[in-house]
Structure formats: C-alpha cells, structure tokens
Amino acid sequence: MARFRTSDGLGLHFEDRGAGQPLLCLPGLTRNTRDFDFLAPHMASRRMIAMDYRGRGQSDFAEDFHSYNVMREAQDVVGLLDHLDLGAVTILGTSRGGLIAMALAAAHPDRVSGVILNDVGPVVAADGIARIMEYVGRPPAARSLDAAAESMLAALGPQFPGVPADRWRALAAAQFADTGEGLALRYDPRLRDALLAQAEAGPVPDLWPLFAALAGRPLGVLRGASSDILSQDTLARMQDHNPALIAVTVPDRGHVPFLDEPESLALIHRILKDTA
Known part of the structure; x- marks a missing residue:
C-alpha cells in the first residue's frame, strides 16, 4: 500500500x-x-x-x-x-x-x-x-451495500437516469464498509x-x-x-x-x-x- x-x-x-x-x-x-x-x-x-x-x-x-x-x-x-x-x-x-x-x-x-x-x-x-449536510458524518440507515445502493438510486436516480444497478452498488461499496453488523463510513x-x-x-x-x-x-x-x-x-x-x-x-x-x-x-x- x-x-x-x-x-x-x-x-x-x-x-x-x-x-x-x-x-x-x-x-x-x-x-x-x-x-x-x-x-x-x-x-x-x-x-x-x-x-x-x-x-x-x-x-x-x-x-x-x-x-x-x-x-x-x-x-x-x-x-x-x-x-x-x-x-x-x-x-x-x-x-x-x-x-x-x-x-x-x-x-x-x-x-x-x-x-x-x-x-x-x-x-x-x-x-x-x-x-450534503443531511448525510455527511452520519452512519447510513441501510444495513447492507445492496440496500445502500437502492437508497442511492432512490435519492439520485432522477438526476442520473439510465444508470444501471451495478454502478450504484459500486458507488455504495466505495462510500461504505460492510462490517458484518451494518455499514460504516469510509x-x-x-x-x-x-x-x-x-x-x-x-x-x-x-x-x-x-x-x-x-x-x-x-x-x-x-x-x-x-x-x-x-x-x-x-x-x-x-x-x-x-x-x-x-x-x-x-x-x-x-x-x-x-x-x-x-x-x-x-x-x-x-x-x-x-x-x-
């Protein structure tokens, strides 16, 4: 590294x-x-x-x-x-x-x-x-990366029409770490x-x-x-x-x-x- x-x-x-x-x-x-x-x-x-x-x-x-x-x-x-x-x-x-x-x-x-x-x-x-201030520094409500991706799609989808689900999943993984007990901020x-x-x-x-x-x-x-x-x-x-x-x-x-x-x-x- x-x-x-x-x-x-x-x-x-x-x-x-x-x-x-x-x-x-x-x-x-x-x-x-x-x-x-x-x-x-x-x-x-x-x-x-x-x-x-x-x-x-x-x-x-x-x-x-x-x-x-x-x-x-x-x-x-x-x-x-x-x-x-x-x-x-x-x-x-x-x-x-x-x-x-x-x-x-x-x-x-x-x-x-x-x-x-x-x-x-x-x-x-x-x-x-x-x-930005609505979310910055606050742990996500979603409990899994899949759920976080769905939340991103719901919130941002209208501004990003046609973006496939796998891209939202990649964005969720970039933003959050799956601890096994929920998601943590990166x-x-x-x-x-x-x-x-x-x-x-x-x-x-x-x-x-x-x-x-x-x-x-x-x-x-x-x-x-x-x-x-x-x-x-x-x-x-x-x-x-x-x-x-x-x-x-x-x-x-x-x-x-x-x-x-x-x-x-x-x-x-x-x-x-x-x-x-």
Missing part, C-alpha cells in the same frame, strides 16, 4: 498507476481514490495518481478535526507531489478536489500546469450544501464537525480570487446537467471571468459526473493534450 507522511505526521494513502503524462486526481469531500475507478480504463496512456485526503479512505484520521479544511488538504497535495518528485501536474478535481485545485493554483502556482474542475466552481449552491465522521465549525466561524470565503488564479493555464469545467452544486449561472460567470475556459455540460448527470461519459472523456483528453 503506497503511503507518504504529511508535514504534521499523518500517513496518507495514494495510488500511482500507469506511465506517461501525470494526471493528479483529487476526490470529493467524503470520497476516496475509488472516485476515479470509472475513468481509469480510459487513461491507459497516462500516469494516473489519486490520493485519499486526511481522514478519508485508507489515510490516517487527524487528531484535530479542524485540519479537515481545503488549505491544509492543499498542503498535503504538495507533500504528495514532493514525495513523488513531481513539479507541475494537470489536476482533475471532483467537487472538493476542484476547490483544492484552485487553492493550489493560488498558493503554489508552479505546481499546476492545467486543471479540470468536475462539477464545482467558486460558488457552491446552497441547495447542494444543504443536501471517512472520519468528525468531518461533519469540521464543516459545522467552519460555518460557525463566519461567512463563506470569497473563492473568486482562487478561481482567478487558474487564468493563464488550460482549464476545463464539467457540469452535470442536473447539478445542485454548480449552477448554470455560476458556470456562465466563470466563463465571463475566464473566456479561455472550456465548459462541457454532461447530460443525464447530477453531482457529479462519473468521468467516463463521452463528453467528460473528450474534455479530459483535450486538457491533457493542451498541457502535454
């Missing part, structure tokens, strides 16, 4: 597969390296690197849950790049991973050669935040405490300056057509701020596209070509 140690002593898990141009894959808020399993078969000619943030997946939980924040996680990404002796890389950031990519471009511009934002921007829609439940503490600390920081840091490098944005995180209005404003941005709306997807859709793959390969 590949691991590296952060500057504050945590062991973080990562995966490094393939050869060629590196693509650093950063998962969503509660997710892990499995976020990119559907993309991996299409990256045969690339070096694909993915990591579990602190408190997620196979990485160590932090003693202080306040360290579950975008800037600290961005610092951990720099630690991974240093561990792998990599300079600038193209970053594919899903949701939370996209926020981290923006933070990296602002604080460490020499480490970012291009960015693909998967269904996220500098404004996170309030409806999406409310939906992340530190205190992530909820971190989000609540950040909300209580004051208004959400203005993320537009972080988005502005992406200027001057290849930038693509994927938006699920039914997304409740990245609105059409925000995407239009992003295009106004950065006319060079390449935006693609993925049909029959909410938050987030799986990344193996033809539209997603075309954009990912285009940004990789532009940063080669």
